[in-house]
Amino acid sequence: MSVPFHSVRISTVSLLLAGLGLAGCATTPKELPPQPVAASTTTQSGSQMPQAPSEPQMAGPVGPMAGSEADFLASVIADTIHFDTDKYGVDSEGEGILRSQAQWLMRYPRKSVTIEGHCDERGTREYNLALGERRANAAKNYLVGLGIDPGRITTISYGKERPVALGSDEAAWAKNRRAVTITVN
Amino acid sequence: MPLHLPRPLARALVWPSLALLFAPALVFGQVQPVPPSSVAPPAEEQVLTGSVTDDSAWRDLGIAIPAFPTDQKVATSADGGNTEALGRNLARVVYSDLKDNGLFKPTGPDALPGIGYAEVAAPAFAGWRARSAEMLVQGFVKGAADGRLTVGCYLYDVALGKELVRQGYVVKPVEWRRAAHKCADMVYSRLSGESPFFDSKIAYIAETGPKDHRRKQLAIMDSDGANHRFITSGQAVALTPRYSPDYRQIAYLSYVDGHPRIYVYDVGTGHQHLVTEAKGQTFAPRWSPDGKFILYSMAIAGNTDIYRVPVTGGESIRLTNAPGINVGGSYSPDGRRIVFESDRGGSQQVYVMNADGSGQHRISFFGGRAATPEWSPRGDQIAFTCICGNLRIAVMDPDGHNRRFLTDSWQDEAPTWSPNGRVIQFFRTERGTGHTGIWQVDLTGRNLRRLKTPVDASDPAWGPVLP
Numbered sequence: 001m002s003v004p005f006h007s008v009r010i011s012t013v014s015l016l017l018a019g020l021g022l023a024g025c026a027t028t029p030k031e032l033p034p035q036p037v038a039a040s041t042t043t044q045s046g047s048q049m050p051q052a053p054s055e056p057q058m059a060g061p062v063g064p065m066a067g068s069e070a071d072f073l074a075s076v077i078a079d080t081i082h083f084d085t086d087k088y089g090v091d092s093e094g095e096g097i098l099r100s101q102a103q104w105l106m107r108y109p110r111k112s113v114t115i116e117g118h119c120d121e122r123g124t125r126e127y128n129l130a131l132g133e134r135r136a137n138a139a140k141n142y143l144v145g146l147g148i149d150p151g152r153i154t155t156i157s158y159g160k161e162r163p164v165a166l167g168s169d170e171a172a173w174a175k176n177r178r179a180v181t182i183t184v185n
Numbered sequence: 186m187p188l189h190l191p192r193p194l195a196r197a198l199v200w201p202s203l204a205l206l207f208a209p210a211l212v213f214g215q216v217q218p219v220p221p222s223s224v225a226p227p228a229e230e231q232v233l234t235g236s237v238t239d240d241s242a243w244r245d246l247g248i249a250i251p252a253f254p255t256d257q258k259v260a261t262s263a264d265g266g267n268t269e270a271l272g273r274n275l276a277r278v279v280y281s282d283l284k285d286n287g288l289f290k291p292t293g294p295d296a297l298p299g300i301g302y303a304e305v306a307a308p309a310f311a312g313w314r315a316r317s318a319e320m321l322v323q324g325f326v327k328g329a330a331d332g333r334l335t336v337g338c339y340l341y342d343v344a345l346g347k348e349l350v351r352q353g354y355v356v357k358p359v360e361w362r363r364a365a366h367k368c369a370d371m372v373y374s375r376l377s378g379e380s381p382f383f384d385s386k387i388a389y390i391a392e393t394g395p396k397d398h399r400r401k402q403l404a405i406m407d408s409d410g411a412n413h414r415f416i417t418s419g420q421a422v423a424l425t426p427r428y429s430p431d432y433r434q435i436a437y438l439s440y441v442d443g444h445p446r447i448y449v450y451d452v453g454t455g456h457q458h459l460v461t462e463a464k465g466q467t468f469a470p471r472w473s474p475d476g477k478f479i480l481y482s483m484a485i486a487g488n489t490d491i492y493r494v495p496v497t498g499g500e501s502i503r504l505t506n507a508p509g510i511n512v513g514g515s516y517s518p519d520g521r522r523i524v525f526e527s528d529r530g531g532s533q534q535v536y537v538m539n540a541d542g543s544g545q546h547r548i549s550f551f552g553g554r555a556a557t558p559e560w561s562p563r564g565d566q567i568a569f570t571c572i573c574g575n576l577r578i579a580v581m582d583p584d585g586h587n588r589r590f591l592t593d594s595w596q597d598e599a600p601t602w603s604p605n606g607r608v609i610q611f612f613r614t615e616r617g618t619g620h621t622g623i624w625q626v627d628l629t630g631r632n633l634r635r636l637k638t639p640v641d642a643s644d645p646a647w648g649p650v651l652p
Contacts, residue, residue, distance in 0.1 A: 086532070088487070121596075121614070121619070122572075122576075122596075123556075123572070124533075124556040124557050124570050124572070124576070124598050124599065125424060125425065125598065125599065125643075125644070126425060126468060126469040126482070126512050126513055126526075126556075126557065127510060127512055127526065127528075127533055127556055127557075129424075129438075129445060129466070129468045129469075129484075130468075130482065130484050130489040130510040130512050131510065133466055133484035133487065133489070134484070134487040134488075134489075134510065137486055137487035138487065141487075156443070156444055156445070156466070157445060157466060157484065158445075159445075161399070161401070161422060161424070162397065163396060163397055163619075164397065166395075166396045166397055166619070167617065168616040168617045168619075
């Protein structure tokens with residue numbers, strides 16, 4: 001069971017031990033590691049069934065396993081929606097993307113998702129942590145409005161701490177102002 | 186640094202006016218400060234106070250700081266290995282404190298002749314006049330059998346041929362730098378009329394790795410960057426630390442359980458606990474001036490509000506409830522008001538409220554946005570990040586008037602005050618690479634410099650002067 005939230009709720013815990021403990025039970029999809037191998041939009045779910053690595057994947061018309069993260073990515077328009085500067089409203093493109101995500105979630109009612117909220121680098125750190133949460137929440141609310149049980153959606157903000165585009169220009173910032181949906185379970 | 190000195194050492198060396206300058210734990214009156222034959226302490230010493238109120242005047246004072254001699258060269262575990270070498274290192278630290286902060290025109294031990302032990306309390310003023318020194322800092326160091334070090338620090342006015350002030354400190358070898366910082370603080374305070382700030386510590390975030398996979402560790406260091414230590418391993422991202430006023434705890438944000446939440450880390454035991462068991466994302470921790478409460482911000486369903494919780498645990502009180510993002514919070518030094526950031530009016534601006542959450546009103550009214558307000562420990566200014574095109578460090582009066590920019594770079598943010606409210610640290614991000622560093626600027630804006638840190642650094646949080 002990959003519960004990101006309740007696992008380490010120990011009121012007093014040695015710091016280094018906490019770190020190790022985290023590494024030990026890091027089965028959640030995006031465990032926040034300082035240096036995971038780049039995954040960005042194709043993050044794999046930790047609980048996903050391992051696909052035999054030696055088997056050539058393109059050998060047949062074998063699609064991704066139903067309900068898997070790969071299936072999710074293949075089924076939806078995108079796992080990411082974008083936002084205007086300092087804004088958290090979902091635009092029409094974002095709505096289309098979230099509708100496709102909602103359809104997938106309807107198809108797999110036992111699946112849950114985490115929505116990550118992110119910001120560009122041109123804001124202060126703490127405000128961006130709040131803004132990222134607000135963006136993730138905006139995406140969540142849209143999915144809920146489409147009939148998805150809010151209990152299936154958790155949100156997390158990374159503020160400006162995890163850019164996908166590394167430049168310091170409008171194009172990069174636009175890519176980084178985003179909410180990313182990742183499947184769990 | 187417990188400065189315990191046996192009472193019996195106290196001599197008839199306590200001058201009435203010295204008590205003012207001494208932090209409680211300092212024990213100069215209990216230190217045997219001078220070689221026996223050469224004691225001739227002057228009676229009066231209120232010499233310079235009238236002449237140093239003007240910034241530019243005292244800033245140009247030439248100060249000579251020769252190596253601190255020792256009465257007897259003995260081994261020590263402090264830097265240098267023996268008290269003679271340590272005496273030079275002590276003078277170097279005093280020199281660096283003053284020089285690196287753009288204070289005075291100091292000349293250090295590596296550019297000056299040495300002095301004899303007997304000279305410490307009886308300077309060769311004629312020689313120093315010939316070197317055009319206006320002020321003279323002399324000191325000594327002695328090693329005790331138990332390893333402790335006694336450091337004396339004297340400030341002389343060369344032109345007048347007079348002693349202005351002296352202090353003494355007893356430290357463990359591992360804390361030898363603190364004696365030098367205290368000495369620099371004494372010199373700075375006496376000549377500038379300002380409160381001391383060198384003997385203090387900074388918590389910050391050490392950053393390594395590429396921009397998209399930054400490792401962010403909680404770290405601490407002395408105010409001059411020495412005694413650097415990593416607190417967290419970097420396994421989980423750590424952000425925005427704040428030292429408790431007594432330096433015993435650090436509140437900071439960690440992703441250690443996968444979600445961003447505030448932990449209170451105990452420096453002594455290495456243990457930590459959540460600031461609240463509440464479920465939301467918690468961030469932006471701040472201490473009350475008396476160290477009894479922590480302010481934190483919590484995001485729930487797209488709204489962020491500021492809460493106050495006792496450090497010992499217990500019920501949280503929500504202080505803000507306007508729709509939007511209300512974040513941060515910095516107490517006025519008297520603990521009665523809180524300055525914070527809110528976008529309730531449409532964009533990030535600075536607001537002030539009473540400590541109980543009442544009387545919330547906006548104080549920043551100028552172009553751009555205003556973020557991360559921090560009340561000066563003196564109470565007279567609020568530092569903040571102005572998002573005005575670039576991100577710049579600025580200060581304003583507590584009523585929001587008289588905004589002044591202190592920096593002008595691409596991205597400077599998150600100011601933190603020196604304990605005396607005269608200097609501000611912040612972090613600067615480099616465009617493109619994302620490299621970060623801690624910078625420091627004084628209130629004139631003239632003395633801007635980057636602090637030396639082992640790796641990239643952000644989110645500095647300056648603690649108070651150590652007792």
